[in-house]
Amino acid sequence: RSTTGYVFFLNGSAISWKSKRQPTVATSSTEAEYMALYNATQEAVWLRQLLLDVGCECVGATTIFQDNQGCIALAKNPAYHSRTKHIDLKYHFLREKVEDKVIVLEYKPTDEMIADGFTKAL
Numbered sequence: 001r002s003t004t005g006y007v008f009f010l011n012g013s014a015i016s017w018k019s020k021r022q023p024t025v026a027t028s029s030t031e032a033e034y035m036a037l038y039n040a041t042q043e044a045v046w047l048r049q050l051l052l053d054v055g056c057e058c059v060g061a062t063t064i065f066q067d068n069q070g071c072i073a074l075a076k077n078p079a080y081h082s083r084t085k086h087i088d089l090k091y092h093f094l095r096e097k098v099e100d101k102v103i104v105l106e107y108k109p110t111d112e113m114i115a116d117g118f119t120k121a122l
Helices: 027-055 069-076 089-099 114-119
Strands: 002-011 013-021 064-067 103-107
Touching: 002 027, 002 114, 013 027, 027 064, 027 069, 027 089, 027 103, 069 089, 069 103, 089 103
Parallel strands: 064 103
Antiparallel strands: 002 013
16 A cells, blocks of 8 residues: 655645555555545645635645646546546545646656655655
């Protein structure tokens, strides 16, 4: 099983982070990254609502960096993909948030990903 890891920053400070084994086995790195991106998207939506509740308006979309280009393509393209038809529908929540412009996905090389440290064994 793969490990999900993410960290959210606000004004340069980490405000939320997670490292957790994924509950299901992924059949590819793209699928594992897609499941992790789903978890990060859920957290981003919750953080945006929390900030709104305390009087801070979120202007624009929340950017999430991703080092798997296949995962980004899958999230941005709502078309049917025969190689991904087995992915649980709940994970496509992130597609909805990308379409609604709540989340923006940007590619960042693996060696520049801070959250990648959350997915490696010590």
